[in-house]
Amino acid sequence: MPHLDVHVLENDLAGRETELIKKLTDAVATVYGDWARSIAVVRLIGIPPNRWGIGGEPAQAPAPGVTFGIKEVAFGRPDADDLxxxxxxxxxxxxxxxFGxxxxxxVTVELVGTPAGRSGVGGVVDPR
Known part of the structure; x- marks a missing residue:
C-alpha cells in the first residue's frame, strides 16, 4: 500500500488540499496501475511559517518534501530503477x-521500503 506523507508550508497548502491529493493519487496510479488508486494514502502535513528551517535559518519558501512508503520488495524487482x-x-x-x-x-521525494512482516493494519501484522 503506497503511503505519501507530504510536508509543505501551511500557507502554500491552504485551499489546494483536494487538488494535491488527486494529483498525487493519479501519479501513483500512473506508475502502479489503476488498481493502486483505491489503496494510495496521502497525508498532507502543513507546517506553519518559521517552523521549517534550512541551513540554520527559517526557510523563506521551501519546496514540498515527500516521504513515500512502499514495500521493500519493490526495490528487488528487475525494473526497480525504472520504478x-x-x-x-x-x-x-x-x-x-x-504549486508551480x-x-x-x-522537491524531495524519499522512497522508504518497509520489510515484509514489519507493518500491520487493524492490529494485524501484514506478512507481505
Whole structure:
C-alpha cells in the first residue's frame, strides 16, 4: 500500500488540499496501475511559517518534501530503477502542477521500503 506523507508550508497548502491529493493519487496510479488508486494514502502535513528551517535559518519558501512508503520488495524487482525514477518524477510533477514550477528544483521525494512482516493494519501484522 503506497503511503505519501507530504510536508509543505501551511500557507502554500491552504485551499489546494483536494487538488494535491488527486494529483498525487493519479501519479501513483500512473506508475502502479489503476488498481493502486483505491489503496494510495496521502497525508498532507502543513507546517506553519518559521517552523521549517534550512541551513540554520527559517526557510523563506521551501519546496514540498515527500516521504513515500512502499514495500521493500519493490526495490528487488528487475525494473526497480525504472520504478523509482517514475515514482520520483511523477510525484515531483504532481507537486509542480499544484504549486508551480518554482518548487521543482527543491522537491524531495524519499522512497522508504518497509520489510515484509514489519507493518500491520487493524492490529494485524501484514506478512507481505
Amino acid at each position: 523509482v525514477a517514475r515514482l520520483v518524477s511523477g510525484v515531483t510533477d504532481a507537486l509542480v502542477d499544484v 514550477e518554482r518548487v521543482r528544483s527543491g
